[in-house]
Amino acid sequence: MSTRVPLYRAAHGRTGDKGDRSNISVIAWDPALWPLLVEQVTPEAVAAQFRHRAPSDVQRFLLPKLHAMNFVLDAVLDGGVNDALNLDTHGKSLSFLLLDLQILVPAALQHLLVGPSFNPDPLETKP
Numbered sequence: 001m002s003t004r005v006p007l008y009r010a011a012h013g014r015t016g017d018k019g020d021r022s023n024i025s026v027i028a029w030d031p032a033l034w035p036l037l038v039e040q041v042t043p044e045a046v047a048a049q050f051r052h053r054a055p056s057d058v059q060r061f062l063l064p065k066l067h068a069m070n071f072v073l074d075a076v077l078d079g080g081v082n083d084a085l086n087l088d089t090h091g092k093s094l095s096f097l098l099l100d101l102q103i104l105v106p107a108a109l110q111h112l113l114v115g116p117s118f119n120p121d122p123l124e125t126k127p
Helices: 031-040 043-049 094-099 107-112
Strands: 003-006 011-018 021-028 057-063 068-074 102-105
Touching: 011 094, 021 031, 021 094, 031 102, 031 107, 043 057, 043 068, 043 094
Parallel strands: none
Antiparallel strands: 003 102, 011 021, 021 068, 057 068
């Protein structure tokens, strides 16, 4: 049985910027999770996660020896460091937005996930 979890349970990330372009890396916590990330953390999935920022392009670069991938998102920083009026002109927090992307993890890989799972309904109790 697969379980839906946020990406941060399977990977960590880092963000950089150049002008109006954000560069976000995603690194698997465990090499066994890498194929799952390649399959589900696609440019289309990332574009959907950032739809409110309306990226003009999302590119993915795979780094299999590092069990990592790098995403380049164009036009997501409100014009860039010198033009943006938002509080995070460098877009450093954007990796956290990407790490909130939901992925499906099969039961056989769930023991590799890190951190607590998030229960969106605090009133829901588990048996």
